[in-house]
Amino acid sequence: MxxxxxxxxxxxxxxxxxxxxxxxxxxxxxxxxxxxxxxxxxxxxxxxxxxxxxxxxxxxxxxxxxxxxxxxxxxxxxxxxxxxxxxxxxxxxxxxxxxxxxxxxxxxxxxxxxxxxxxxxxxxxxxxxxxxxxxxxxxxxxxxxxxxxxxxxxxxxxxxxxxxxxxxxxxxxxxxxxxxxxxxxxxVDLKEVLPTPDASITIGGKTFGGDRPVVTFASRVLEPLRGCHTFFRSLPKILEDVPDAEIVIVGEETGAGYGLGPPENETWRSYFWKEIEDRIDPTRIHFVGWLPNKTLNALMSIARAHVYLTYPFVLSWSLLEAMACEALVIGSDTPPLHDVITDGENGLLVDFLRPDLLAEAVIQACRHPDWFKGMRRAARQSILTRYxxxxxxxxxxxxxxxxx
CATH class of the missing domain: 3.40.50.2000 (Glycogen Phosphorylase B;)
Structure with missing residues (x-):
């Protein structure tokens, strides 16, 4: 001993x-x-x-x-x-x-x-x-x-x-x-983190399931280091081109993040929201705050696309769990993602600084889910093999x- x-x-x-x-x-x-x-x-x-x-x-x-x-x-x-x-x-x-x-x-x-x-x-x-x-x-x-x-x-x-x-x-x-x-x-505990593509998740009285395209984004704190601004800027195009899409944003709006703090008397959500608020339907965007892991994993599993963006920094646990749930991850083409995702094989990578390219990838995922079934299975297999x-x-x- x-x-x-x-x-x-x-x-x-x-x-x-x-x-x-x-x-x-x-x-x-x-x-x-x-x-x-x-x-x-x-x-x-x-x-x-x-x-x-x-x-x-x-x-x-x-x-x-x-x-x-x-x-x-x-x-x-x-x-x-x-x-x-x-x-x-x-x-x-x-x-x-x-x-x-x-x-x-x-x-x-x-x-x-x-x-x-x-x-x-x-x-x-x-x-x-x-x-x-x-x-x-x-x-x-x-x-x-x-x-x-x-x-x-x-x-x-x-x-x-x-x-x-x-x-x-x-x-x-x-x-x-x-x-x-x-x-x-x-x-990743692969006995606990499983694909649940037929799940129905109710959060704050709103139920999300397979009847409408769901796009998820998750970050411990919503901040630029994790790409909240790029994601926000992609939303007008996504919502316009996929009129039945629902956007679910997971993460706290206040608190200490990993990177630069917001301007005084602002959160990063309030700061960047001013750019897009007159071009979006806010009833289709759901800020749900922190979620238990089981709920978050089920949500990522049913999503047509899960967006994960990061500066060159620590890789989030949520990214690996999303892949283990067979989520289609649309991630930033940055070094942390290169360790786990090969573009076009087990996920998609886009330029972190190009919300237009992010929007186009999400739109394709929402419109043509069958195109990406193989990538979803490959995502879980890569976690099974290495993580x-x-x-x-x-x-x-x-x-x-x-x-x-």
């Missing part, structure tokens, strides 16, 4: 399926998590707490690093409590994105450290400056982007192994880390831990 420590500000985060499997195999599994963490059966969860924020008037580029070190100190203090009770992990599996793993090797120097390398920020090749609509990137913005990875680089330098979920995300890492990096995704959690991704994770 081994002793495994998971570390994640939002435990279980990406590690739930892995922690559960290790419990089932009889290992002692403990987790360190921040306040939002959730208990799991068989896992001893210890939450850390910090009582201070960042220093007022600190250099702006240093705010992120100081906040990470504050959380690291809080995680270390919670870890000391575990050590005093006799717990010493053989392997630590952590997400360093909030700084929490930084000091744990000082407490347990003999533990093998596996860190999840989700996204390494830099001034080129990623989300920064991708969308020319938001102006040229200043020198100060480039410096801030580099600073966001200061503590990530420190954490990665301590790790015995790194795990990145996709080739594009791994490619963001500095070359010195690549020899220690495995590409392993969390995968089946139980038969592909979990064994890869377990092999990595055994080797550590």
């Amino acid at each position: 081994s002793r495994i420590l998971f570390v994640h500000n939002f435990f279980p985060g990406q590690f739930g399926f892995l922690a559960n499997a290790l419990v089932q195999f009889g290992h002692e599994v403990v987790a360190l998590g921040g306040k939002p963490s959730v208990d799991m059966p068989g896992v001893s969860l210890v939450r850390w707490h910090h009582k201070r924020g960042t220093t007022p008037n600190i250099l702006p580029a240093a705010i992120r690093a100081e906040a990470d070190m504050i959380r690291a100190a809080a995680a270390l203090e919670a870890g000391r409590g575990l050590a005093e009770r006799g717990f010493s992990p053989d392997v630590i599996v952590g997400h360093p994105g909030w700084g929490e793993t930084l000091y744990l090797k000082e407490l347990w120097p003999d533990a093998r450290l596996i860190l999840y390398a989700e996204f390494f920020y830099s001034s080129t090749g990623g989300e920064l400056g991708f969308d020319p609509e938001f102006g040229e990137v200043t020198l100060a913005e480039r410096c801030r982007a580099v600073s966001k990875s200061a503590t990530l680089a420190l954490a990665y330098s301590q790790a015995n192994r790194l795990v990145s979920p996709t080739p594009f995300q791994a490619s963001r890492l500095p070359e010195s880390f690549l020899s220690r990096t495995a590409i392993i995704h969390e995968g 089946d959690r139980q038969n592909v991704c979990l064994p890869q994770w377990l092999d990595l831990i055994r080797s550590a």
